[in-house]
Amino acid sequence: MHARQRRWTALTLGLVLLAGGGLAGSLSNSASAQATYEIEPRAPEYLYARTCGYCHGHNIAPIIRGRNLPPAVISSIVRSGMGAMPAFKPTEITDTELEALSEWISQSEADPEEHGQ
Amino acid sequence: MSNGFSRREVMAIGGAVASTAALTPMARARMMPQDMDRDVFAAVVRELRAIVGDDWVFADEASTLSYRKSGIPDLRGEHVPSGAVAPANVEQVQAILAVANRYRLPLWPISTGKNMGYGMATPASSGQMILDLKRMNRILDFDAELGTILVEPGVTYQQIHDYIEDNDLPYWIDVPTVGPIVSMVGNTLERGVGYTPYGDHFFMQCGMEVVLADGTVLKTGMGSIENGNTWQAFKWGYGPYLDGIFTQSNFGVVTKLGMWMMPRPPAYKPFMVRSAEVSDIAAITDAVRPFRMNNLIPNAVMMMGALYQLSMFNRRADIWQEEGPIPEEVIKTLARQNELGMWNTFFALYGTDETIAATEPIIRGAFEAIGGEVLTDAELNGNPYFEHNKALMRGGLTLEEKGLVRWWGRSGGAIAFAPVAPAKGGETQGQTELAIEVMNKWGFDYAPAYVVGSRELHHIIFLMFDKGDDEQSAKAEQCMNEMITRFGERGWAAYRSSVSTMDLVADQYGAANREVNARLKQALDPNHIIAPGKQGIA
Numbered sequence: 001m002h003a004r005q006r007r008w009t010a011l012t013l014g015l016v017l018l019a020g021g022g023l024a025g026s027l028s029n030s031a032s033a034q035a036t037y038e039i040e041p042r043a044p045e046y047l048y049a050r051t052c053g054y055c056h057g058h059n060i061a062p063i064i065r066g067r068n069l070p071p072a073v074i075s076s077i078v079r080s081g082m083g084a085m086p087a088f089k090p091t092e093i094t095d096t097e098l099e100a101l102s103e104w105i106s107q108s109e110a111d112p113e114e115h116g117q
Numbered sequence: 118m119s120n121g122f123s124r125r126e127v128m129a130i131g132g133a134v135a136s137t138a139a140l141t142p143m144a145r146a147r148m149m150p151q152d153m154d155r156d157v158f159a160a161v162v163r164e165l166r167a168i169v170g171d172d173w174v175f176a177d178e179a180s181t182l183s184y185r186k187s188g189i190p191d192l193r194g195e196h197v198p199s200g201a202v203a204p205a206n207v208e209q210v211q212a213i214l215a216v217a218n219r220y221r222l223p224l225w226p227i228s229t230g231k232n233m234g235y236g237m238a239t240p241a242s243s244g245q246m247i248l249d250l251k252r253m254n255r256i257l258d259f260d261a262e263l264g265t266i267l268v269e270p271g272v273t274y275q276q277i278h279d280y281i282e283d284n285d286l287p288y289w290i291d292v293p294t295v296g297p298i299v300s301m302v303g304n305t306l307e308r309g310v311g312y313t314p315y316g317d318h319f320f321m322q323c324g325m326e327v328v329l330a331d332g333t334v335l336k337t338g339m340g341s342i343e344n345g346n347t348w349q350a351f352k353w354g355y356g357p358y359l360d361g362i363f364t365q366s367n368f369g370v371v372t373k374l375g376m377w378m379m380p381r382p383p384a385y386k387p388f389m390v391r392s393a394e395v396s397d398i399a400a401i402t403d404a405v406r407p408f409r410m411n412n413l414i415p416n417a418v419m420m421m422g423a424l425y426q427l428s429m430f431n432r433r434a435d436i437w438q439e440e441g442p443i444p445e446e447v448i449k450t451l452a453r454q455n456e457l458g459m460w461n462t463f464f465a466l467y468g469t470d471e472t473i474a475a476t477e478p479i480i481r482g483a484f485e486a487i488g489g490e491v492l493t494d495a496e497l498n499g500n501p502y503f504e505h506n507k508a509l510m511r512g513g514l515t516l517e518e519k520g521l522v523r524w525w526g527r528s529g530g531a532i533a534f535a536p537v538a539p540a541k542g543g544e545t546q547g548q549t550e551l552a553i554e555v556m557n558k559w560g561f562d563y564a565p566a567y568v569v570g571s572r573e574l575h576h577i578i579f580l581m582f583d584k585g586d587d588e589q590s591a592k593a594e595q596c597m598n599e600m601i602t603r604f605g606e607r608g609w610a611a612y613r614s615s616v617s618t619m620d621l622v623a624d625q626y627g628a629a630n631r632e633v634n635a636r637l638k639q640a641l642d643p644n645h646i647i648a649p650g651k652q653g654i655a
Binding site for chain 1: 180183185203230231233237238271275519527530
């Protein structure tokens with residue numbers, strides 16, 4: 001593939017990726033761009049795997065799936081960062097995404113692959 | 118495991134946060150900018166909302182909470198932001214700077230605000246408004262032939278990793294410790310380091326775009342050449358090389374950054390050299406140095422102290438319940454049980470099977486000559502401590518080192534001290550002895566790692582403490598100040614510091630350095646609106 005063409009493809013695919021696989025379309029370097037997940041929220045599973053799951057169920061932080069934790073409690077902990085956990089801002093996980101993520105964690109079944117404290 | 122939160126505890130704590138955010142000790146999520154009346158601040162907020170939209174200005178207790186969180190001691194509320202504003206593009210950054218100049222509003226730029234051990238998103242002084250650049254999160258360019266990338270501040274290493282995977286690009290990323298949630302721009306501007314042959318991030322940086330306080334947009338290096346295409350290929354440009362003055366600095370707001378990516382090697386072999394005694398550190402350092410100078414070992418070599426490693430996956434109370442620091446023999450026994458020595462030196466070979474086979478015996482011989490056990494996947498596959506560094510040295514994503522922050526329990530706290538020194542055995546021995554003396558005096562455990570980059574070494578000391586205990590937080594602060602001071606007396610200064618110790622460290626670099634930085638600041642940001650106090654620059 002020609003370099004310029006490859007570069008453009010990569011650019012476009014990158015946008016799709018940022019949108020959690022859901023947004024197609026052109027991208028320019030124009031100043032009007034914004035984080036695409038503000039337009040099309042990323043799926044809870046996608047966010048869990050790329051953020052929460054690195055610690056929770058991975059020896060670093062408590063297992064939170066399969067425990068019916070109330071969504072409102074999960075959301076507040078994500079925003080405030082309980083104990084050693086970092087806080088996650090609306091610019092990292094939007095309010096819309098967080099609402100779905102908290103609901104998903106609350107209702108998700110325990111993952112037998114997860115382990116540890 | 119005994120230290121997991123029970124469901125009841127999670128609900129109780131989370132419920133408290135949810136319902137009484139403004140009433141708990143976390144209530145001091147906000148502090149007004151110094152010398153600014155409330156009605157003026159309200160006018161500022163209105164103007165900022167007109168620029169970025171109502172949703173992206175955070176100026177009340179609840180919405181500012183995320184920006185307030187850090188793991189360092191802050192007993193006097195000296196690092197409390199006034200709020201946050203999150204632009205989506207360069208034009209909005211320029212407009213925000215214009216407002217800040219008009220009202221003398223101090224702005225503290227962050228990329229993702231995950232500066233672990235150094236204060237996360239919190240500012241050097243209270244009342245600064247966080248300039249949150251996370252929404253600017255585009256990968257603007259990836260040149261698949263040159264292996265170069267141009268990104269905005271909000272782009273995380275996870276994002277770049279996914280991008281490479283999705284596009285099947287033959288490159289690796291080089292991650293800092295907490296890669297998945299950290300910005301490539303943020304870490305590089307702080308001159309952070311990683312684990313592959315591309316581990317010196319600033320060395321691998323090429324070209325940046327900076328918005329100055331007056332709104333000027335500067336592209337460094339080759340970035341401003343009309344019809345140019347060399348911005349990410351040639352670092353130095355023409356005339357004075359400017360990129361450096363925008364790292365660890367407050368001279369501008371970096372909005373784009375170019376980096377070189379490491380070509381994925383055909384073969385990769387990680388190693389761990391196990392050394393039994395704390396006193397072995399000098400011999401290890403002297404064994405490592407020639408291989409970093411001649412590049413036979415191509416990546417930054419990590420000499421991990423046993424306790425640094427053990428604290429990732431263990432809680433202190435499970436190991437030691439008595440007063441005072443954990444005795445060396447206790448650490449040694451636990452290390453042995455986990456197939457670790459008191460120092461565990463990690464490096465890797467990259468290339469082809471043939472080049473690795475040719476190099477390995479030379480390196481093996483050097484470490485075996487000093488009593489090290491040279492171990493590989495053959496002996497340690499599946500050992501979580503080996504797997505951790507094995508992942509990092511190939512740019513793998515992990516947050517396991519977040520476990521250090523929970524060493525003392527659930528309320529967590531950790532502040533980093535990172536002095537640098539020449540990569541010589543006597544230096545590591547002296548630094549280790551001094552760190553143990555000071556930390557044990559204050560009742561803390563010495564959990565170290567050394568990184569030999571080239572001719573220098575970084576000594577990474579995580580001072581782990583219980584942030585929920587004010588008395589211990591105060592001791593952590595005093596211990597850190599004493600360490601910085603006493604190391605300074607020996608000529609050892611930090612390459613980076615937490616927001617709480619920036620003046621202290623800046624003083625060690627001398628009056629002339631501070632004065633030159635002050636003059637640059639005055640010239641580029643005469644109203645001192647960008648991150649006052651950053652690295653001791655007012």
